[in-house]
Amino acid sequence: MAGILDSVNQRTQLVGQNRLELLLFKLVGRQRFGINVFKVREVMPCPRLTNLPKQDEFIKGVAHIRGQTISVIDLSKATGGREITDLTTAFVIIAEYNRSVQGFLVAGVERIVTLSWQDIMPPPEGAGKSSYLTAVTEIDNEMVSILDVEKILNEINPVSTDLSEGVADLTVGESIGERVIMIADDSTVARNQVKRALEPLGLTMMLAKNGQDALDQLKKVDETCTHSICEKVALLISDIEMPEMDGYTLTAEIKSNERLRKMPVILHTSLSGVFNNAMVEKVGAEDFIPKFHPDELATAVKKWLKADEIAN
Structure with a gap:
């Protein structure tokens, strides 16, 4: 476990050709998930969280990490699963998406694996528009799901797609x-x-x-x-x-x-x-x-x- 925590920052500097490195983690249950290491700043045991008034139901709280206040999202609850309740064994994945930094609360982290993007497949056709999967792959003869984090974040804090008046031009x-x-x-x-x-x-x-x-x-x-x-x-x-x-x-x-x-x-x-x-x-x-x-x-x-x- 210490190896994962210590090596994430170095691994984010790697650049591959049609390959990626996935950090494997679990939510509530046996199913494994993955997040691209390039988006991960840090992985840590869940720090002390502070609740804010009227915070979103999927926000577990905020944490003060290295001089920055970061919202921590319960990734299990945000994707329709059960809430992560045992914070003493949980971890937070600090990641950067769309120019902002978020914390993702997960039940546990496993290891980093290197794959080719050719090994990453689109989600099954029957997954439907409500699915939170953006891709799937197989590791150790088990399916690993890669979550559509942009969909999750957009549901919590929708992104504006409006152009400024001076930019719009038919x-x-x-x-x-x-x-x-x-x-x-x-x-x-x-x-x-x-x-x-x-x-x-x-x-x-x-x-x-x-x-x-x-x-x-x-x-x-x-x-x-x-x-x-x-x-x-x-x-x-x-x-x-x-x-x-x-x-x-x-x-x-x-x-x-x-x-x-x-x-x-x-x-x-x-x-x-x-x-x-x-x-x-x-x-x-x-x-x-x-x-x-x-x-x-x-x-x-x-x-x-x-x-x-x-x-x-």
Whole structure:
């Protein structure tokens, strides 16, 4: 256990090619779950929690950690399970999502495993829209569920997708004609957030549920193009963490394909860290926008659509 607690910070600096490291943990029951180590700042035994007046029902309390006040979410209760009641044996995973730091209360943590994104599969089709799963994998002959943390956080504190008055501009869509924007993200909530944020630009969007799905769709559309995919798809906005194929690998595949490579790629992710800049440059993406600020995303989209228009 001490090894896990001591090594998380070092491991968050690792950068893989279509691979990830999962921190395995349990809620209430035998089922195991995983969270990408890149998003984890720290893992610790549950500290003393303070209740706040009128706090959300899924917030177990707040903790003062290294000079910062952090809300601690009961991850079991927030996903429809039983409340974690024994805090003496519980742990808190401190993670950074969408430019903010949260604590996730879990019943126990196990170990870190290294996997390829090809080993991570989308959730079963029958899981339904109410599912909190974004992906699943198999470890030690048991299914491990990867939670859609963005969905959980959005239900507790909904993210605004409204654009400022000076950013919204329907003529942006008119300028690219019938061409579309592709959005690739394994989180249904995240895909819809991006879609709603860009609708005031008058854009038509096509959606992909992961990197492999995006690449397959792009190649299929390209079959109907004369010279390149840019005739039909003006720009790609892609998450980085996705099952089957991550955003880095997707971008590298696009930039190595003569017919796809001219399409601008914006990587849009809740992952944080200086390693992103190096990886964005390495795979050839045009831009990197941390989630989620609608004005920043819309401004970047307008910038690259304008650059594409000038180039053509």
